[in-house]
Amino acid sequence: MLSLCQALFFALGGYAMGMYLAHHGGPEGIIDKDGWKLPACLFVVYPYDVGEAPGDAMVPWFWKPFFSLPLTLLLGVALPGVVAAVIGYFGFRSRVRGVYFAILTQAITVAGWLVFCMNNMKLCGTNGLTRFNTIAGFELSSHSVKFGLYLITLICLIGVFCLCRFLVSTRLGRVLVAVRDDETNLRFFGYKPYMFKMFVFALAAALGGLGGMLYTPQMGIVTPEYMTAKWSILFVIWVAVGGRGTLSGAVLGAIGVNLVYNFLTTRWPEAWPFVQGLLFVGVVLLFPKGIAGLLDLIRFKRLAKRTAEA
Amino acid sequence: MNTTELIAEYREFSPRINRIGARDFLLFVEDLSAVFDGFKAVDIGAWGVKRNELRVVIGPNGAGKTTLCDLVSGKTRPTTGKVYFEGDDITNELEANIALRGIGRKFQTPRVYDSLTTFENMELALPGSRKVRRFFGRTAGAGENENILQILERVRLKDDRHTEAKHLSHGQRQWLAISMLILSSPKLLLVDEPAAGLTDLETELTAELLLELKDEHTILVIEHDMDFVRQLNSKVTVLNEGRILAEGEMDELTANEEVIEAYLGR
Numbered sequence: 299m300l301s302l303c304q305a306l307f308f309a310l311g312g313y314a315m316g317m318y319l320a321h322h323g324g325p326e327g328i329i330d331k332d333g334w335k336l337p338a339c340l341f342v343v344y345p346y347d348v349g350e351a352p353g354d355a356m357v358p359w360f361w362k363p364f365f366s367l368p369l370t371l372l373l374g375v376a377l378p379g380v381v382a383a384v385i386g387y388f389g390f391r392s393r394v395r396g397v398y399f400a401i402l403t404q405a406i407t408v409a410g411w412l413v414f415c416m417n418n419m420k421l422c423g424t425n426g427l428t429r430f431n432t433i434a435g436f437e438l439s440s441h442s443v444k445f446g447l448y449l450i451t452l453i454c455l456i457g458v459f460c461l462c463r464f465l466v467s468t469r470l471g472r473v474l475v476a477v478r479d480d481e482t483n484l485r486f487f488g489y490k491p492y493m494f495k496m497f498v499f500a501l502a503a504a505l506g507g508l509g510g511m512l513y514t515p516q517m518g519i520v521t522p523e524y525m526t527a528k529w530s531i532l533f534v535i536w537v538a539v540g541g542r543g544t545l546s547g548a549v550l551g552a553i554g555v556n557l558v559y560n561f562l563t564t565r566w567p568e569a570w571p572f573v574q575g576l577l578f579v580g581v582v583l584l585f586p587k588g589i590a591g592l593l594d595l596i597r598f599k600r601l602a603k604r605t606a607e608a
Numbered sequence: 609m610n611t612t613e614l615i616a617e618y619r620e621f622s623p624r625i626n627r628i629g630a631r632d633f634l635l636f637v638e639d640l641s642a643v644f645d646g647f648k649a650v651d652i653g654a655w656g657v658k659r660n661e662l663r664v665v666i667g668p669n670g671a672g673k674t675t676l677c678d679l680v681s682g683k684t685r686p687t688t689g690k691v692y693f694e695g696d697d698i699t700n701e702l703e704a705n706i707a708l709r710g711i712g713r714k715f716q717t718p719r720v721y722d723s724l725t726t727f728e729n730m731e732l733a734l735p736g737s738r739k740v741r742r743f744f745g746r747t748a749g750a751g752e753n754e755n756i757l758q759i760l761e762r763v764r765l766k767d768d769r770h771t772e773a774k775h776l777s778h779g780q781r782q783w784l785a786i787s788m789l790i791l792s793s794p795k796l797l798l799v800d801e802p803a804a805g806l807t808d809l810e811t812e813l814t815a816e817l818l819l820e821l822k823d824e825h826t827i828l829v830i831e832h833d834m835d836f837v838r839q840l841n842s843k844v845t846v847l848n849e850g851r852i853l854a855e856g857e858m859d860e861l862t863a864n865e866e867v868i869e870a871y872l873g874r
Binding site for chain 2: 467468469470472473475476479480482483484485486487488489490493494497
């Protein structure tokens with residue numbers, strides 16, 4: 299199953315964190331009638347054309363929960379999870395599969411992008427959320443805070459990796475393998491594959507949201523650009539290059555491709571789209587199992603050589 | 609017994625006439641038909657399998673044997689008619705719910721999970737709730753493990769329990785599929801061609817296995833292999849072009865002109 303929704307979930311997490319940061323961002327000023335400070339980025343693109351006078355600008359209700367950090371952290375994970383569970387419930391229950399699932403999720407991502415681009419939604423439209431200052435009272439611009447965020451990201455990566463490792467090792471992991479390989483047969487043993495798929499889809503979405511929450515403060519901006527097809531496909535390329543079907547492959551691919559991206563875009567920016575395309579096509583054609591598969595092959599060959607020598 | 613008499617006997621138990629009567633049959637179908645693009649794959653007036661019966665369904669290719677299995681297990685929805693299990697109408701239930709009611713199924717080609725080991729395959733079939741949260745443990749309970757090992761020993765797969773299923777031979781895969789079915793302990797076992805592609809020796813063991821199960825389970829075997837059917841030595845239903853042609857002991861059927869023409873004498 300190919301999901302092209304992951305960018306949407308990533309962006310949802312990113313927006314949750316972005317709203318928190320915008321609440322606590324500069325500059326000082328504009329307070330609405332209820333005493334809420336209007337986030338600067340929202341004030342700039344506030345849709346006055348919806349029948350309100352400039353003085354009437356209010357902080358929308360859905361911005362308010364994101365004033366508190368713990369609530370933001372919770373919602374940044376829970377919102378994408380719930381959205382995914384709903385998409386999953388209807389999609390998997392009606393047995394949407396293969397390429398149709400990819401198209402469905404792609405369409406949902408585009409729909410999300412359109413919604414977030416609208417000024418009337420009071421989510422700052424195409425400008426996105428920016429003008430961040432502090433996170434939990436710390437200056438975002440200071441080096442130690444940046445390093446701290448990096449460390450937190452690293453810890454989250456290790457934590458998520460261990461969590462997924464654990465899940466794969468449980469009986470649930472085996473059921474998921476069975477769902478992947480032949481879900482029809484599983485139904486005749488009393489399983490409802492859509493429940494398991496829904497669970498994994500929602501978990502992946504929640505983890506995507508976590509990623510978005512970590513990415514936003516380090517980038518200083520979150521825009522609807524994050525939920526374009528480009529990003530969804532980029533995520534898929536990371537996994538394809540790293541190695542499908544393995545956890546370490548996903549991590550290797552994400553780091554590896556981004557290293558190449560950073561290197562190339564500083565030296566020879568025009569080349570990147572071509573390299574990206576070549577990478578995707580090349581990996582699929584030459585080593586469908588990606589870097590992880592390649593490493594396995596090398597290890598296997600070395601072992602075979604050693605056994606042959608002995 | 610000819611076809612009219614047979615249908616008359618089933619009619620006596622037809623739920624429409626006598627709902628209690630349907631309970632004598634573990635499985636009962638009424639006016640069941642499945643039409644694919646104008647082709648009637650199955651067209652059965654009334655038919656059933658009683659509790660603790662071992663029933664064999666035979667018939668030439670395209671007679672509707674597997675389609676009948678599909679209709680009972682919920683894989684295919686009938687065009688008309690009803691399927692009753694333990695007196696309850698299960699015609700429009702989800703496959704998973706039908707399975708949880710106690711109808712287990714083995715497919716024609718053994719469907720086992722290649723990337724899982726023999727033991728892990730068996731674990732999937734363990735009876736019990738299928739809720740997601742029940743699967744967060746690493747292994748099954750001790751009693752369950754013992755149960756799995758016992759069955760694996762019986763089909764000579766115990767030594768291969770940690771082998772990935774893709775490395776098993778065809779016969780072993782057949783047995784694994786049957787073992788999974790046995791482990792899930794359904795009230796009714798639908799066994800589609802258990803002897804397909806097996807050696808004579810393997811076929812014999814499979815027949816033995818099914819006969820052992822007969823005491824505690826109701827079994828519906830779909831088969832092509834006549835020698836195997838003879839080994840099972842039980843009541844046989846002959847399907848032809850989706851209809852029930854005849855029913856009875858193997859010896860009676862081999863003497864039946866119609867059956868010979870449709871199937872045996874080809």
